[in-house]
Amino acid sequence: MTATIRLPYLLDFYPLQDEKYTRIHQFFTNLKVGRFTTTKCRDCEKLHWQPRAVCPDCGSENLEWVDLPKTGEVHAFTAMLLGAPMGFEKDLPFVMALVKLDGLDFKILSRVDGIKHEDCKIGMRLKFKTVTRDDGRVFFRFEPIG
Amino acid sequence: MTATIRLPYLLDFYPLQDEKYTRIHQFFTNLKVGRFTTTKCRDCEKLHWQPRAVCPDCGSENLEWVDLPKTGEVHAFTAMLLGAPMGFEKDLPFVMALVKLDGLDFKILSRVDGIKHEDCKIGMRLKFKTVTRDDGRVFFRFEPIG
């Protein structure tokens, strides 16, 4: 028999996601229904990554939630084969890529599921997906298209 | 059924005690046989607390292990009633004191076993004792004399 032991807060990479802990809880609420969103400043029009509580360009808190493109391409890739942190050991090996979102400048770091490192290529097309943990917390990853 | 879960290193107050981890492993080896010791510099005669690998007064590494007095008196006292760190919760409440060792200037902080806070007094006489954990690691505490 195995029991799941909750990691102490200071060993747990997953952000706390609800209203009690973060002003960007809407990001996670949106993820739960498959939306990939971030904040945009209504005052200076700056689009942020990651989502913000306060605009880093103008200091405004008048922000709105907007959808991000859910497709993109590999700008660079690697994989983790050795030396995983706690909570990631059982996932080894896994692929990571900088994903250039379509139409935007952001190159977001993401795990890429469903592919081996040997089969990755710069420029390869990817699409957004979400993963949900046992405790209900979510995060996003990407996977190859088609 | 309960199982003991080892605390991660960064939640475990007890020092790692063997040769693999510390140059003052002799301190712990001595504790295990009931000796309360520290280092003294053979070059400048400085007596250290806590035990050292290098003399802070003259930089010498030519140090010897000497025995400390195992009795002393309460210089100041308190207790922890609320807000214990992990690993200490089940010990609540417990008494702590600054123990002025007989004949020396050191006022060493120590848990004091076998007494309630209400019964403590400045000047009260104490004697050294050791405690041993399940995993074999030791530390010292004090307790009232007589």
Add this chain to the structure above:
Amino acid sequence: MRKVAIVGGGLAPFGVRQATWKELAQEAGGATFRDIKNLERKDVDSLFVGAAMPERFAFQSHVAPMVAEQVGVTPTKVITRTELACASGQSAIRMAYACIAAGLSDIALCIGVEKMNIPDPPEMQTSMACVLDREFDGVQGASAPPFFALCANRHMHDYGTTREQMAMVSAKNHHFSTTNPFAQFQKDIPVEKVLTSPMVAPPLRLFDCSGITDGAAGVVLTTAERAKEFTDTPMYILGSGQCSMGSNLANYKSFSTWFPLKEAAKEAYRSAKIGPGDLDLAEVHDCFTISEIMEYEDLGFCEKGKGGKFIEDGKSDLGGKIPINTRGGLLGTGHPLGATGIAQAIELMQQFRSSVPRQRLVDNAEIGMAHNLSGAANVHSILIYGRNPP
């Protein structure tokens, strides 16, 4: 050496915040830039982040560039985080001061931030305890409340200080914090309530202790010469002092006198060319009620051993000899470690500007002190600020 001034600053509200470490930094940055009309983010050339333990409380290291991004600055001269436990915020100001004085930076932002309320309180307490010498003092169960309780026990024994006198410190500072919308606690806590609150580490009770607090604060420093570009009311740094003695408790000379505080005060007064009698007000580190009482003495506001009498006689209250902790202190506003030293500077600046609420205003204040101790009071850090240039 160039003269240095603080030209503005702002706060994120202190308390049990429903916000992450990063979001608190964002708020402090936003508030700071709102306070300084003519300053653009791109003009900031340096950043100093005061933070005690983001590695533990927020599971995040290398926080200086993270704060730069959160607040929208791009340091091209100097960037670092300063850590000095409870004095991490003041340490950020001190390093900015040094860099500007030396000519290594022209406009420096300091952000102090701490997120201390985490889901598991024992894990928070565990992290707090490693501020002391973990291997030899922490393992014995020591953390902040027991350490200051030992000082209180000894101070009561040596000088006859009473529980009532300690409670008066808490009541005074909580009363001040009723005027401060940024404070964690905004209700009066009368002496009687302090004396009957739950015992934490005897003789200290719950309201003898500052809170577990989330918060952030920011200030901007520049040369005295350029300060008027950004504000009509700069606050100048007149002097500083800092001293460290002992780390393991066994190596302290005393527990009822903080010798490193006496040394730091001497140097602060010397460098500012003033004496304690020249101060119009002071922000001192009241992490526990006993701390403020000992600080009255070791800062030279009263004779050694008479700190209890000093609060009893109202000498540290508004209208007294030297009003202390008018923003509510750590007891009233909470103590987000990295933010505290910066929040103290903001209070003095706002006092000099006469922009604090009437109920806590010290009329015509011209010289003020900000003091922080850190850890088990083995380091004391002091800055002396003035409304007029040195």
Add this chain to the structure above:
Amino acid sequence: MRKVAIVGGGLAPFGVRQATWKELAQEAGGATFRDIKNLERKDVDSLFVGAAMPERFAFQSHVAPMVAEQVGVTPTKVITRTELACASGQSAIRMAYACIAAGLSDIALCIGVEKMNIPDPPEMQTSMACVLDREFDGVQGASAPPFFALCANRHMHDYGTTREQMAMVSAKNHHFSTTNPFAQFQKDIPVEKVLTSPMVAPPLRLFDCSGITDGAAGVVLTTAERAKEFTDTPMYILGSGQCSMGSNLANYKSFSTWFPLKEAAKEAYRSAKIGPGDLDLAEVHDCFTISEIMEYEDLGFCEKGKGGKFIEDGKSDLGGKIPINTRGGLLGTGHPLGATGIAQAIELMQQFRSSVPRQRLVDNAEIGMAHNLSGAANVHSILIYGRNPP
């Protein structure tokens, strides 16, 4: 602004040490004072401790006063810890430099120390990963090796850099470290062995990565004016540069050019009034082989994209255009985060003194650079040192 010099320093051996964090600090302190004949511990007025993550690796916070006690100094002017991840040690030197230049300190000790080998390697890896943006990048599995692997992947794509060229960096630095008894690794690692070592994060293999290292280092700074009281061979600070851009990886302008490095270099050369061609040698941050190659380019030692060719042509080896990482670099000596920047300064000082072993001596060196990146290369820190006063 007063001119500043380093008058001496010493090391604790780097490696998997059977010693605690505190004991490493003691060793570095001892070695530093042994190196500076006329300096007494009581004359040190300030202490700067460079440490990246003692809160996690050593479960210890508020480390500056702890180091003061461990090495036997009593700072009465300035004391703080500086944290800037992998550049924490250089940050300590920079802050000491600022305080001495400004007149806030006269004699400052810098101690850099890190204890990274802890009983549970995954716990160590977990701590290392929080150097990146933990909430958004770390949660995706990112830590140092994958980040630098992404840079390598992109640099190979953009400029045709090869695996063999990267391996040459490792072979060169490991060869230098065979001359360094303080190094973690003291054996030659030929190119072939690098290329067949276990894959960590493709394209990076084990010997493309610096080690997990325990170590400590110390230096003492004072004014250029007083330097000769303590040594016949002071090393002067000629200039500095530091720049921070981006924190979350999404906000980087490029992964094959480090723009903040280009900015930091520009400022360092400007303030030292030199160009890259004036450098006789450099210590640059080879945490991974690809880092050193990118640094050749972005520091201006060669054209953009030609870093691979630069190592291939032996330009960074002894006798080449600019010998790089003669003590063995991070690849050869290991990378105890807080100690690295200080160990680099010691190497340059010993080169200027001609006291390093003949096999790595750069004859008549007069000007050298120490460079550190930190975290995911979002901050770059540079100091320029000289054998002669500025």
